[in-house]
Amino acid sequence: MEETKSKFINATLIDALSTEPKEGHISVINGEIAEISENTVSKNSDSQILDLKDKYLVPGLWDVHTHIGKGIPDSEARDETTAERTIRAGNNCRRALNLGITSLRAVGEKDFIDVAWKEAFASGGYVGPNLYTCGWFITTTAGHFLKSGCAIEVDGPTEYIRTIREQIKNGVDFIKLNLTGGVMGPKWDKMPNTFPLEDELKAAFDICEQRGYKVVAHAGGVDGIKKAISMGAHTLEHGYQFDDEAIDMLSKSQTYYVPTLSLTHMNRGEEFADSEFQLKWMKAHPIDESYKERAIEAAVMHASGFKKAIEAGVKVACGSDFDLPYGALFETEMLVKCGMTEHQALTAATLTSAKVCLAEEKNGTLEPGKKADFVILNSNPLENISNLQDVYMVVKDGNIVRNYSSV
Numbered sequence: 001m002e003e004t005k006s007k008f009i010n011a012t013l014i015d016a017l018s019t020e021p022k023e024g025h026i027s028v029i030n031g032e033i034a035e036i037s038e039n040t041v042s043k044n045s046d047s048q049i050l051d052l053k054d055k056y057l058v059p060g061l062w063d064v065h066t067h068i069g070k071g072i073p074d075s076e077a078r079d080e081t082t083a084e085r086t087i088r089a090g091n092n093c094r095r096a097l098n099l100g101i102t103s104l105r106a107v108g109e110k111d112f113i114d115v116a117w118k119e120a121f122a123s124g125g126y127v128g129p130n131l132y133t134c135g136w137f138i139t140t141t142a143g144h145f146l147k148s149g150c151a152i153e154v155d156g157p158t159e160y161i162r163t164i165r166e167q168i169k170n171g172v173d174f175i176k177l178n179l180t181g182g183v184m185g186p187k188w189d190k191m192p193n194t195f196p197l198e199d200e201l202k203a204a205f206d207i208c209e210q211r212g213y214k215v216v217a218h219a220g221g222v223d224g225i226k227k228a229i230s231m232g233a234h235t236l237e238h239g240y241q242f243d244d245e246a247i248d249m250l251s252k253s254q255t256y257y258v259p260t261l262s263l264t265h266m267n268r269g270e271e272f273a274d275s276e277f278q279l280k281w282m283k284a285h286p287i288d289e290s291y292k293e294r295a296i297e298a299a300v301m302h303a304s305g306f307k308k309a310i311e312a313g314v315k316v317a318c319g320s321d322f323d324l325p326y327g328a329l330f331e332t333e334m335l336v337k338c339g340m341t342e343h344q345a346l347t348a349a350t351l352t353s354a355k356v357c358l359a360e361e362k363n364g365t366l367e368p369g370k371k372a373d374f375v376i377l378n379s380n381p382l383e384n385i386s387n388l389q390d391v392y393m394v395v396k397d398g399n400i401v402r403n404y405s406s407v
Helices: 082-098 110-123 156-169 198-211 222-230 244-252 261-265 276-284 289-311 327-337 342-356 385-389
Strands: 005-013 022-029 032-037 048-051 056-059 061-066 101-106 130-132 137-139 151-153 175-178 215-219 235-238 256-258 374-377 391-396 399-403
Touching (some): 082 399, 101 327, 110 130, 175 198, 244 289
Parallel strands (some): 005 048
Antiparallel strands (some): 056 374
């Protein structure tokens, strides 16, 4: 295969490894970073040269809590066909890539749609983000997320074991377990409620450990949070209700925290919008009043717990639980709004999220040997995290997949 070369010159480079931007040139060969240099680059080169003077180059962004087929109301989701959802999921992934979100982790999809798209993108037959998968959202009868059409209800240790083995057989990367209720649901589906029994949880975590699969744990209430951490969950999703003991447990564990702040903060109604970008989305997606009331209440404790978590040194990744394509852009804004610096939020959306997906050897920072997945911006995200929305160009595997300068 013919070697492909390109150089991205005169850019301001920003990544998780330093809080200070630096001027530099990146040489790319066959989709990987070959060299990063501060030396002058000769334009008499056999490489494609892209001059990025006055532009900011950051690693591709991640959203590690997505449901790639979302995009219609829950009331309709259970009745649509797998074919309809599959088409929308692929379109959603490509739309996210066009905004600079070059990697996604799907944490609940029906009929292994996520696995199918992962394989399609990896084959090179379709252009899309790096995709990591969980398959079905595993819950109990009378569990959480039932209206989504992406949850599978299981009961008893034997069913948990069989279902997890089915997930493995169908090619998932992680196992998503539902421990508690959420922000919105029937009267038996509230944040503090924990659903699986002790023997069910033990069976689920035991089979995952035996087969070498890491657990993605949906846990909103404090009881479920503590169970997830004590049983060795790889990631804790949501964490709406922390107490001091849970924060201490999380800070001393190997568990990553994916707070999904957008889920509570972006569903409070138009009066809570912080920007035109947010307001436009909220107007296009009106919220049911009962949901809005619960989101307003949940957002206060969610933000408080998140702030305590970052003060305690908890490892935080970027996952929105929001409809694609905008989730990571909303979530990085919320990470900053609730206590992170811009650099911490960028780190969460790049290197830490790559670590969550066990992909940090090839993703997450600007270093030789890593994939050439970049977002090139018109303005500095360290001055305002919302500048991640000011996209000039998106590069995936060294190829320009969206050039906003020509749109």
